[in-house]
Amino acid sequence: MNVMVVGGGGREHAIIKKIKENKNVEKVYSLPGNGGILEEAVCIDIDSKNVDEIANFAKNKNIDYAIISPDDPLVLGAVDKLESLKIPCFGPNSKAAIIEGSKVFSKKFMKKYNIPTAEYEVFEDYKSALEYLKKSKYPIVIKADGLALGKGVFISKDYLEASEFIQSVMQDKVFGKSGNKIVIEEYLQGPEVSILSFTDGKTIVPMISSMDHKKAQDGDKGLNTGGMGAIAPNPYYTEEIAKICMEKIFKPTIEGMNAEGRQFKGCLYFGLMITKNGPKVIEYNCRFGDPETQAILPLLESDLLDIMLATTNQTLSQEKVKFKNKFSCCVVLSSKGYPQKYETGFEIKIPNNIKEHINIAGAKNKDGTLVTAGGRVISVTQVDDSLELAVKGAYEKAKKISFENMYYRKDIGKNALEYSRKEL
Numbered sequence: 001m002n003v004m005v006v007g008g009g010g011r012e013h014a015i016i017k018k019i020k021e022n023k024n025v026e027k028v029y030s031l032p033g034n035g036g037i038l039e040e041a042v043c044i045d046i047d048s049k050n051v052d053e054i055a056n057f058a059k060n061k062n063i064d065y066a067i068i069s070p071d072d073p074l075v076l077g078a079v080d081k082l083e084s085l086k087i088p089c090f091g092p093n094s095k096a097a098i099i100e101g102s103k104v105f106s107k108k109f110m111k112k113y114n115i116p117t118a119e120y121e122v123f124e125d126y127k128s129a130l131e132y133l134k135k136s137k138y139p140i141v142i143k144a145d146g147l148a149l150g151k152g153v154f155i156s157k158d159y160l161e162a163s164e165f166i167q168s169v170m171q172d173k174v175f176g177k178s179g180n181k182i183v184i185e186e187y188l189q190g191p192e193v194s195i196l197s198f199t200d201g202k203t204i205v206p207m208i209s210s211m212d213h214k215k216a217q218d219g220d221k222g223l224n225t226g227g228m229g230a231i232a233p234n235p236y237y238t239e240e241i242a243k244i245c246m247e248k249i250f251k252p253t254i255e256g257m258n259a260e261g262r263q264f265k266g267c268l269y270f271g272l273m274i275t276k277n278g279p280k281v282i283e284y285n286c287r288f289g290d291p292e293t294q295a296i297l298p299l300l301e302s303d304l305l306d307i308m309l310a311t312t313n314q315t316l317s318q319e320k321v322k323f324k325n326k327f328s329c330c331v332v333l334s335s336k337g338y339p340q341k342y343e344t345g346f347e348i349k350i351p352n353n354i355k356e357h358i359n360i361a362g363a364k365n366k367d368g369t370l371v372t373a374g375g376r377v378i379s380v381t382q383v384d385d386s387l388e389l390a391v392k393g394a395y396e397k398a399k400k401i402s403f404e405n406m407y408y409r410k411d412i413g414k415n416a417l418e419y420s421r422k423e424l
Contacts, residue, residue: 036360
């Protein structure tokens with residue numbers, strides 16, 4: 001099989017490594033890929049948002065299967081375009097991808113199908129939003145409607161912070177058209193859980209639970225990022241919580257999307273908050289999470305490509321999806337200053353004996369040397385028999401990697417470890 005993976009980050013690197021375990025894979029193309037993925041696949045310099053060029057490439061190279069990984073091409077209709085050319089894909093079409101592409105759609109959807117979530121209001125007018133903020137209780141959550149690289153959500157502790165954020169989104173257009181509408185919703189409290197799931201539109205199979213660490217700095221401080229690390233499984237996600245989620249959230253979501261004529265096939269991500277009133281949905285994503293994927297896929301015992309093909313062919317109920325009874329920790333090494341201004345172009349030094357534990361995100365190959373080329377540069381993942389050992393191993397390996405201006409959080413997995421010890 002000739003397989004094409006659209007995307008060029010650490011998540012895509014992890015996916016490519018995993019699908020190459022399938023003996024039927026002959027060649028893998030990554031669009032656009034990156035300097036690290038070069039060792040695993042043929043990288044083609046086509047922007048992941050350029051749906052037409054992606055489709056032309058797939059047609060010309062006789063691609064047998066396409067995996068559309070990032071949110072942008074999914075929302076822009078990459079799957080629709082490829083399927084029109086009779087190229088089977090992993091990922092939802094644009095009608096289904098709206099579940100992430102529009103926060104307004106997803107909130108209205110949850111309300112319509114009684115899926116537990118935070119109370120909210122939608123605003124298209126800047127002045128009306130300001131007036132609402134004056135009467136609001138704080139902290140409060142503000143979300144840009146459209147895609148914003150994981151940075152379009154802001155928790156405001158007071159009116160001043162909230163008003164400054166909505167001005168940047170609605171007036172200054174820091175996220176472009178994604179800020180034409182905003183959602184203002186109540187602040188939920190409790191531990192967060194990420195649940196990635198395989199679904200063929202009929203059957204839904206949740207993957208092992210995980211915990212993302214979104215904030216840039218230790219102690220969950222600083223700005224939101226695309227994710228600074230993750231652990232799996234998440235100790236807060238008990239069997240009892242899992243049963244509630246399946247009945248009140250997962251199944252109703254699949255059934256609701258079908259009822260809307262938006263059948264979802266691919267990876268559906270549920271961002272959950274375990275509140276005192278039970279689990280509630282914070283957000284949906286229409287694809288694998290990043291960096292959760294880097295923590296979850298090394299725990300997957302079953303063949304990833306076979307599962308993906310089953311979602312496409314709607315035979316997921318016949319597929320065995322099995323995970324190892326182990327733990328993993330992923331630590332993201334970033335450029336100092338991320339998610340704001342940061343410098344790039346620095347040489348990256350990685351010992352050969354830890355390469356199997358890393359996925360490259362923001363790096364390029366410059367004259368045979370791997371150099372930094374993004375905010376999140378490398379993710380380091382350790383799988384072990386306990387969460388404590390997984391965390392320890394990930395950090396030991398992170399210390400062996402070096403590049404100028406390297407920064408990473410020192411507390412990935414800390415909250416989960418403390419909670420696990422209390423429960424013993």
